[in-house]
Amino acid sequence: MTWKGKDMDTSKRNLYCNLAALCLLALVLYLFDRHGTEYQIRILNNMAVFITLAVSYNLVNGMCGLLHLGPNAFITIGAYTSALLTMSPMEKQMSFIIEPLIWPFSVLQAPFFVSLIAGGVMATIFAFLISFPVFRVRGDYLAIVTLGFGEVIRVLCNALQGVTNGPLGLKGLQPYTNLWWSWGVAVFTVLVITKLVNSSFGRAMKAIREDEIAAKAMGVDPFRHLLLAFLVSAFFSGVAGGLMAHLITTISPTLFTFFLTFNLLIIIVVGGLGSTTGAVIGAALFAWGGEALRVVESPMDLGVFTIPGIPGMRMVLFSVILMVVILFARRGIMGRNEFSWDWLFSKLGLNAK
Amino acid sequence: MNDFFRLESLVMQFGGLTAVNDFSISIEPGELVGLIGPNGAGKTTVFNMITGFLTPTSGRVLWQGEDITGLPVHQITARGIARTFQNIRLFTDMTVLENVMVSFHHKIRSRFWKAMLGMPSHGREEQRIREEAYGFLQELNLAHLADEKAGSLAYGQQRRLEIARALATYPKLLLLDEPAAGMNPQETMELAGLVREIRKRHGLTIFLIEHDMKFVMGLCERIKVLDYGISIAEGTPEEIQTNPDVIKAYLGEPKHA
Numbered sequence: 001m002t003w004k005g006k007d008m009d010t011s012k013r014n015l016y017c018n019l020a021a022l023c024l025l026a027l028v029l030y031l032f033d034r035h036g037t038e039y040q041i042r043i044l045n046n047m048a049v050f051i052t053l054a055v056s057y058n059l060v061n062g063m064c065g066l067l068h069l070g071p072n073a074f075i076t077i078g079a080y081t082s083a084l085l086t087m088s089p090m091e092k093q094m095s096f097i098i099e100p101l102i103w104p105f106s107v108l109q110a111p112f113f114v115s116l117i118a119g120g121v122m123a124t125i126f127a128f129l130i131s132f133p134v135f136r137v138r139g140d141y142l143a144i145v146t147l148g149f150g151e152v153i154r155v156l157c158n159a160l161q162g163v164t165n166g167p168l169g170l171k172g173l174q175p176y177t178n179l180w181w182s183w184g185v186a187v188f189t190v191l192v193i194t195k196l197v198n199s200s201f202g203r204a205m206k207a208i209r210e211d212e213i214a215a216k217a218m219g220v221d222p223f224r225h226l227l228l229a230f231l232v233s234a235f236f237s238g239v240a241g242g243l244m245a246h247l248i249t250t251i252s253p254t255l256f257t258f259f260l261t262f263n264l265l266i267i268i269v270v271g272g273l274g275s276t277t278g279a280v281i282g283a284a285l286f287a288w289g290g291e292a293l294r295v296v297e298s299p300m301d302l303g304v305f306t307i308p309g310i311p312g313m314r315m316v317l318f319s320v321i322l323m324v325v326i327l328f329a330r331r332g333i334m335g336r337n338e339f340s341w342d343w344l345f346s347k348l349g350l351n352a353k
Numbered sequence: 354m355n356d357f358f359r360l361e362s363l364v365m366q367f368g369g370l371t372a373v374n375d376f377s378i379s380i381e382p383g384e385l386v387g388l389i390g391p392n393g394a395g396k397t398t399v400f401n402m403i404t405g406f407l408t409p410t411s412g413r414v415l416w417q418g419e420d421i422t423g424l425p426v427h428q429i430t431a432r433g434i435a436r437t438f439q440n441i442r443l444f445t446d447m448t449v450l451e452n453v454m455v456s457f458h459h460k461i462r463s464r465f466w467k468a469m470l471g472m473p474s475h476g477r478e479e480q481r482i483r484e485e486a487y488g489f490l491q492e493l494n495l496a497h498l499a500d501e502k503a504g505s506l507a508y509g510q511q512r513r514l515e516i517a518r519a520l521a522t523y524p525k526l527l528l529l530d531e532p533a534a535g536m537n538p539q540e541t542m543e544l545a546g547l548v549r550e551i552r553k554r555h556g557l558t559i560f561l562i563e564h565d566m567k568f569v570m571g572l573c574e575r576i577k578v579l580d581y582g583i584s585i586a587e588g589t590p591e592e593i594q595t596n597p598d599v600i601k602a603y604l605g606e607p608k609h610a
């Protein structure tokens with residue numbers, strides 16, 4: 001008896017299913033692109049960006065089991081890098097009124113795609129630089145170090161006016177991020193990270209999460225694999241930061257506080273820590289819910305009396321949802337399970353054999 | 354003196370406590386050596402020093418002519434020394450097969466970006482690893498449980514999975530820390546047979562800690578006895594059984610597990 005693994009028919013079927021799903025997604029995007037309202041398109045764009053962010057964040061927190069609290073730092077770095085590259089030298093000169101932008105950013109300009117990659121690469125470089133102090137510690141200490149890094153980057157954004165334009169931020173960015181860019185990046189991120197997680201490298205990461213001592217004894221080098229996850233995650237966070245910048249078209253340090261990290265944490269915990277599928281579902285719900293729940297912040301007329309709108313009410317609701325999930329459904333929507341075609345087909349009773 | 358595996362005067366102090374004091378042993382290729390002693394004698398500490406989990410206070414670990422004292426754990430594993438844990442440490446939320454596949458990772462040839470882009474060469478390597486890992490499960494009679502979560506296995510099966518996982522790193526020296534702990538007599542007997550088999554099939558050298566005297570005496574060719582961190586005897590099972598110091602160490606102790 002030998003191990004057969006998946007037979008050819010099944011993997012071919014899965015490939016076709018993936019292609020069909022992608023075509024369907026493309027069709028939906030096309031229809032919204034042509035006929036959707038601005039509101040719908042904004043939700044869809046947000047969804048895609050948050051899917052990218054959540055899936056890459058989940059690689060570190062869910063797959064490796066680290067409590068990394070600084071993704072907002074990498075999103076910031078990606079957003080600023082990308083924005084500084086797409087702005088023309090003229091625009092930059094006009095924006096940086098307090099202190100002129102330093103060379104070489106003052107003269108560089110690049111196409112949107114290149115700026116996104118540059119944002120990812122810059123975030124990866126920063127991630128590498130802080131990885132040595134970060135991975136000396138684990139658990140709560142790692143959480144505190146990464147949290148601190150996020151805060152440091154935010155403060156630097158305010159202070160380094162020659163690079164970031166300080167509290168004024170960068171305004172009037174071209175709205176390059178459309179449905180094709182945002183969803184293209186999201187799909188690519190999900191595919192690549194899923195491949196990584198299902199590979200020998202992903203198994204090593206999960207082994208570290210399950211029992212770092214045993215993983216070492218089986219020959220896994222924890223530092224290398226945590227670093228790999230951290231850098232890959234930072235790269236995609238940086239790219240998503242670039243997308244965000246060119247979606248909102250105005251960025252400033254207040255956009256990238258710990259609050260953003262907190263939202264991502266809610267997304268991956270509600271979706272199910274350690275499940276890419278869960279991260280996607282969580283992000284989609286968050287992006288949709290974030291808009292749909294705007295009603296709770298608007299004044300409500302109850303006939304007899306009116307409740308004034310309370311800004312920030314949505315976040316209270318999200319926090320309550322997080323608490324409920326932590327208390328009553330700790331494994332979130334998906335637990336550590338993943339969607340797969342095999343699962344779907346067996347649910348439908350359509351399995352090959 | 355040989356060049357294969359040698360511990361030279363290992364000392365391990367934890368604060369004021371000397372857990373292991375002046376421990377030396379030399380093991381020949383292919384030998385099956387036992388390490389016994391009352392609870393808390395320092396046996397596991399010796400294993401921890403060999404595998405890099407602890408850096409000895411003094412002394413050296415020599416492996417195939419190289420001083421590996423204090424090297425990182427994963428590098429020692431990569432050099433061909435594998436271990437199991439007394440208090441089972443499986444990757445409980447991963448499947449039985451995946452547990453064994455982890456051990457292949459340190460020899461993987463694909464780069465991470467090939468995995469991320471789903472290159473065919475990485476796919477072929479994955480398939481090969483899957484097949485070989487399955488082979489180790491068959492050897493340890495665990496193949497029918499390949500897709501179960503490791504945490505759901507019965508105790509004796511978990512102990513065997515620990516061995517399968519260690520074997521899958523392709524070691525030359527295998528360290529077993531109380532492999533029969535918690536097993537019933539029937540399982541213990543089968544385990545002895547399994548240990549003999551894997552040793553022969555893989556040309557292994559084995560160094561094992563065990564409390565079950567029948568198991569140790571029946572299996573090992575040479576036994577070393579540790580008491581309060583000090584080596585008090587060394588010899589064949591017959592010599593150990595009749596050694597007055599050993600009898601005193603065991604009888605003098607209150608009942609041990």
Ligand SMILES: Nc1ncnc2c1ncn2[C@@H]1O[C@H](COP(=O)(O)OP(=O)(O)O)[C@@H](O)[C@H]1O
Pocket residue numbers: 367372390391392393394395396397398399
């Ligand atoms: N990491 C450690 N820190 C402090 N004391 C330890 C540590 N590891 C073991 N010890 C102590 O060393 C002694 C020997 O332990 P151990 O090697 O586990 O014994 P054995 O395996 O023979 O039962 C015990 O007293 C134990 O409490």
Ligand SMILES: [Mg+2]
Pocket residue numbers: 396397398439
């Ligand atoms: Mg012990």
